[in-house]
Amino acid sequence: MVELKNRCVRIRYANKFHLDITPAVRNPYCHRGGLYVPDRKLVIWKASHPKGYVEWFTPIAALKPRLKMLEKGIEGRHVALGSTEKLPEQQVPRGVLRRAVQFMKRHRDTYRERYPAHADYAPISIIITTLAAHAYQLAVSLGEYDSEFDAMNAVIDLMPRFIGVEQDWANKRIYTVLNPTTDGENFADKWSDPKYYEVFTAWHQAAKYDLRNLESLRGRDEIQKSLRNSLGSVETDRVFGLQTQSINQARQQQTLNIPAARTGIASAAAVLPVPRNNFFGK
Numbered sequence: 001m002v003e004l005k006n007r008c009v010r011i012r013y014a015n016k017f018h019l020d021i022t023p024a025v026r027n028p029y030c031h032r033g034g035l036y037v038p039d040r041k042l043v044i045w046k047a048s049h050p051k052g053y054v055e056w057f058t059p060i061a062a063l064k065p066r067l068k069m070l071e072k073g074i075e076g077r078h079v080a081l082g083s084t085e086k087l088p089e090q091q092v093p094r095g096v097l098r099r100a101v102q103f104m105k106r107h108r109d110t111y112r113e114r115y116p117a118h119a120d121y122a123p124i125s126i127i128i129t130t131l132a133a134h135a136y137q138l139a140v141s142l143g144e145y146d147s148e149f150d151a152m153n154a155v156i157d158l159m160p161r162f163i164g165v166e167q168d169w170a171n172k173r174i175y176t177v178l179n180p181t182t183d184g185e186n187f188a189d190k191w192s193d194p195k196y197y198e199v200f201t202a203w204h205q206a207a208k209y210d211l212r213n214l215e216s217l218r219g220r221d222e223i224q225k226s227l228r229n230s231l232g233s234v235e236t237d238r239v240f241g242l243q244t245q246s247i248n249q250a251r252q253q254q255t256l257n258i259p260a261a262r263t264g265i266a267s268a269a270a271v272l273p274v275p276r277n278n279f280f281g282k
Contacts, residue, residue: 006040024048027182034182052181060133061097065151066144097136100152103231104128107207110232121199127177127187134162134180149215156208160201163188173197 003010008022024035025045032052036045094102105125112119135158136151145151164176175197179185191197210230217223220240227236 004040007037007046022050030182032182047179047182047184049179049182049185053179056181057129057133060137061095063097063137063140065096065140065148067148067151068144068146096148096151097132097155099148100136100155101129101132103152103211104132104156104207106231106235107210108203110230111203111206113232115202118199118202121193121196122203123196123200124187127200130177130180130187131159131162132156135159153208153211156204156211160204163197 001012003012005020008020011019011021013019022037024037027034027036027047027049030047030049032049034047034049034052037048038044039046105128108122108125108128112122132155135155138158138161139151139154142154145154162177164178166174166176168174172192173194175188175191176186177188179187188196191200207230210226213226214223217226224236224240
């Protein structure tokens with residue numbers, strides 16, 4: 001059950017769950033409350049700051065992208081529709097940034113399965129999270145987006161901007177993804193081997209393509225097939241199964257409705273009930 005990792009002790013349970021425990025000591029040189037954690041391979045203590053990282057990430061995740069109002073482009077219809085109501089604000093569970101990170105981490109895991117030769121070089125979660133947070137903070141400041149989906153695409157597009165590239169004395173590239181909350185921690189310290197950056201670039205391009213490809217798909221079958229490939233069949237089929245079950249249950253209870261007006265902004269527009277299916281014959 002116990003496995004020694006490079007910076008922590010991992011306790012496994014039932015081969016399904018694990019808990020990582022990292023020993024640490026106070027870093028007297030960090031005025032922001034940082035820590036030193038052990039690196040078994042290098043046999044040294046390295047700077048880290050887990051609590052500070054959470055405090056840095058949380059307010060960024062709380063930012064909301066500006067979304068274009070759906071009323072734009074349909075001026076002139078208000079008179080025909082009569083009185084109107086303000087469209088309700090869409091609430092994305094956990095926020096755009098956290099959902100983007102979840103998507104990319106899951107996509108990274110399935111990428112490892114599809115390309116076993118790249119598995120050991122795939123980007124670690126802290127690199128994905130840090131680059132995504134920087135990119136989201138910039139994306140929110142750049143302007144309006146048509147939807148949360150477009151904001152998520154912008155986040156993935158902007159991530160490589162925040163990878164530092166320098167040249168060492170031997171004219172070798174040094175890549176950096178610095179911990180924004182303490183000095184001395186480079187999350188990309190393994191990228192001295194160029195294979196890590198090559199695999200990151202290949203995975204990043206695959207993630208961009210798979211996410212953007214969803215926009216061009218039509219129908220649940222096509223979307224489900226694409227998500228199976230990018231996020232895994234087990235998780236995708238489970239979610240789609242739950243959606244189908246919910247729709248069927250609402251249909252049976254005659255609580256499944258569709259808007260009578262496609263614009264969805266008229267207060268007088270009623271909803272139309274979807275009739276129950278009657279399957280006659282065999």
